[in-house]
Amino acid sequence: MLNRRGMLAALVAAAFGSKVAVLPAAEVAPGSQRRLPWRNWSGSQQCLPAARVAPASVAELQELLAGGSGVVRAVGAGHSFTPLVPTDGTILSLARLSGMVSHDPVTLQATLWAGSRLGDIGAPLEQAGQALVNMPDIDEQTIAGCLATATHGTGANIGCMSTFIEGLQLMDARGQLVDCDRSQNSDLFEAARVSLGALGIITQVRLQNVAPYRLRRETVWREFDEILAIADSEADRHRNFEFYYVPFSGMGFTDTHDITTEPVSTTEKLDGNEGVRDLQLARDWLERTPRLRQLVLGSYMKTLGDEVTVENSWKNYASERNVRFNEMEYHLPREHGLAALREVRTALETQHPEVFFPIEVRFVKADDIWLSPFYRRDCCSIAVHRFFEDDYRPYFSTIEPIFRKYHGRPHWGKLNTLQVADFRKLYPRWDDFAAVRAQMDPGGRFLNPYLAGLFGPGAKQ
Numbered sequence: 001m002l003n004r005r006g007m008l009a010a011l012v013a014a015a016f017g018s019k020v021a022v023l024p025a026a027e028v029a030p031g032s033q034r035r036l037p038w039r040n041w042s043g044s045q046q047c048l049p050a051a052r053v054a055p056a057s058v059a060e061l062q063e064l065l066a067g068g069s070g071v072v073r074a075v076g077a078g079h080s081f082t083p084l085v086p087t088d089g090t091i092l093s094l095a096r097l098s099g100m101v102s103h104d105p106v107t108l109q110a111t112l113w114a115g116s117r118l119g120d121i122g123a124p125l126e127q128a129g130q131a132l133v134n135m136p137d138i139d140e141q142t143i144a145g146c147l148a149t150a151t152h153g154t155g156a157n158i159g160c161m162s163t164f165i166e167g168l169q170l171m172d173a174r175g176q177l178v179d180c181d182r183s184q185n186s187d188l189f190e191a192a193r194v195s196l197g198a199l200g201i202i203t204q205v206r207l208q209n210v211a212p213y214r215l216r217r218e219t220v221w222r223e224f225d226e227i228l229a230i231a232d233s234e235a236d237r238h239r240n241f242e243f244y245y246v247p248f249s250g251m252g253f254t255d256t257h258d259i260t261t262e263p264v265s266t267t268e269k270l271d272g273n274e275g276v277r278d279l280q281l282a283r284d285w286l287e288r289t290p291r292l293r294q295l296v297l298g299s300y301m302k303t304l305g306d307e308v309t310v311e312n313s314w315k316n317y318a319s320e321r322n323v324r325f326n327e328m329e330y331h332l333p334r335e336h337g338l339a340a341l342r343e344v345r346t347a348l349e350t351q352h353p354e355v356f357f358p359i360e361v362r363f364v365k366a367d368d369i370w371l372s373p374f375y376r377r378d379c380c381s382i383a384v385h386r387f388f389e390d391d392y393r394p395y396f397s398t399i400e401p402i403f404r405k406y407h408g409r410p411h412w413g414k415l416n417t418l419q420v421a422d423f424r425k426l427y428p429r430w431d432d433f434a435a436v437r438a439q440m441d442p443g444g445r446f447l448n449p450y451l452a453g454l455f456g457p458g459a460k461q
């Protein structure tokens, strides 16, 4: 029997009149060296640091900071695409400081070690009678990494993950531990909720959680015009709503999550990673015949049935992303999102036949965090992707001006070309953040070249 993937391959092969292509193998990491090289998930950022350390206790961390010199950059899971981590100094991981510290069954708050990975905290939180309010579309990241870049899921009435923070503990450049929340060191708290890892090493985070809940996730394939017609109302109607548009197909799918008491269950699922490889295949064979590409992809996608998964919340947000890519995502004022998306689609389909990754569109509620891209505006977030082995720059440089025209703010962890002067215009509290930063790290120990360009001595002009 022909499965879904086989069906698309057969359609492409029939259209092209030949057999199926094979993906190139992933790049192999460089061989061993005395200094251990570092690279991020996509390979877009690399460096050869003098040292890589992973303290096993706060005392060890203190010794490292108080006793050492030179630049120190914290790393989480290395899932940011921007140059936040690379340094020729020290890369510091809190991988050994992970797990739950404590929880309060009355307030539903939990204190977690900052090095905890999202995927590792769902079960212990559930045992403690708690669950995260929302999650992004993977769960590999660390808590501290997510908060540093304002990582978000989707939900027009739900803020980014940094809005779940009730309190933080971090260590400054001199090795001093500082606690902050809304009433204690409140300026530091406002700055530290989205910190780019530029204020200090976050050791613990206290999160406001909710009682465990179950989600019904429903995926429905639809024509692009239909998606645009319902997007706004669906975003308001569902707890979580997002959609993807598949380039050169005229089709996409909507994804909704709603709280349910239905029993855990799942229908047959399309493997997202295989799906992306299929799109690459269609690009390889049909790049020069866009009409045929649309006919093949569109007809295939119209055969795809709805998918429904009912699962406990922490198991029902994330997907596995095995096909690596580079990504640019901008958070636009919500009212401009769909107009911008139309322009992105046109630019992509008229100028970039080489692109095959879907465009992802999400909704995020406004907040009041100084460096949050959602500062005082409800947002529609649009993300574009390029296969990790391909040069992302030509495509991203076509799309970025559209995002900027609509006053978008880039995701801190995703590729963009903005400079300090641009960020200052986008962030009314930029100088307040910079002042707190200077207090926490007067000597610039947490500034790598990228962050020095934003907050270093020469960054004022």
Ligand SMILES: Cc1cc2nc3c(=O)[nH]c(=O)nc-3n(C[C@H](O)[C@H](O)[C@H](O)COP(=O)(O)OP(=O)(O)OC[C@H]3O[C@@H](n4cnc5c(N)ncnc54)[C@H](O)[C@@H]3O)c2cc1C
Residues within 6 Å of the ligand: 041, 073, 074, 075, 076, 077, 078, 079, 080, 081, 084, 085, 094, 114, 115, 136, 137, 138, 140, 141, 142, 143, 144, 145, 146, 147, 148, 149, 150, 151, 152, 153, 196, 197, 198, 200, 201, 202, 203, 321, 411, 412, 413, 414
């Ligand atoms: C496949 C994939 C899917 C993604 N999906 C989403 C998504 O759905 N939504 C979304 O918003 N983003 C998404 N992202 C982006 C990702 O969530 C962010 O870039 C996030 O910051 C990565 O977390 P990390 O743990 O890998 O941190 P890293 O990328 O390693 O570091 C990010 C920042 O955190 C700082 N940091 C890390 N630990 C500490 C610490 N202990 N103290 C102080 N600073 C620290 C670092 O210095 C750096 O500035 C995705 C990325 C990938 C690769």
